[in-house]
Amino acid sequence: xxxxxxxxxxxxxxxxxxxxxxxxxxxxxxxxxxxxxxxxxxxxxxxxxxxxxxxxxxxxxxxxxxxxxxxxxxxxxxxxxxxxxxxxxxxxxxxxxxxxxxxxxxxxxxxxxxxxxxxxxxxxxxxxxxxxxxxxxxxxxxxxxxxxxxxxxxxxxxxxxxx
Numbered sequence: 001x002x003x004x005x006x007x008x009x010x011x012x013x014x015x016x017x018x019x020x021x022x023x024x025x026x027x028x029x030x031x032x033x034x035x036x037x038x039x040x041x042x043x044x045x046x047x048x049x050x051x052x053x054x055x056x057x058x059x060x061x062x063x064x065x066x067x068x069x070x071x072x073x074x075x076x077x078x079x080x081x082x083x084x085x086x087x088x089x090x091x092x093x094x095x096x097x098x099x100x101x102x103x104x105x106x107x108x109x110x111x112x113x114x115x116x117x118x119x120x121x122x123x124x125x126x127x128x129x130x131x132x133x134x135x136x137x138x139x140x141x142x143x144x145x146x147x148x149x150x151x152x153x154x155x156x157x158x159x160x161x162x163x
Contacts, residue, residue, distance in 0.1 A: 114138055115148035125158040132160060 113135075114120045120135035126147040133148045139157050146153050 116144050123160055123162070125160055126152075126154045127156045127158055128152070 115133040116138040124134040124139040125132045129152045131149040
């Protein structure tokens with residue numbers, strides 16, 4: 001039995017030629033589409049390689065900054081340790097021994113300036129550490145919720161009157 005294709009038989013030469021010509025055109029079109037896809041994929045690959053190179057450069061720059069910051073931190077830490085090791089212990093800087101005011105020499109007339117404003121005389125002791133380091137104005141303003149000398153939280157303050 002033969003199948004007719006628009007009035008012609010599939011087995012006739014003319015119908016087969018048309019079919020093979022259409023098939024070749026379809027194959028060429030598919031090849032062009034695949035070539036275009038491959039070219040687009042190549043462009044995308046090049047873009048991604050450029051981005052990777054850019055990220056690598058940024059990464060190296062950030063690593064250098066991190067190493068520099070770490071180096072500076074180590075230098076500052078060493079300077080701080082050296083400064084704290086060479087600073088003589090001051091009279092009156094107790095760590096909260098609770099045995100009354102530890103600034104006996106400070107109270108006898110050699111008291112210094114306020115550790116907050118740096119220009120008024122100290123007249124307020126911070127409790128519980130007993131450091132005499134604040135002036136009355138800074139203590140009243142509440143600018144130092146912790147001792148300016150040792151950093152211990154202040155439970156209360158004690159006004160000292162010098163005669």
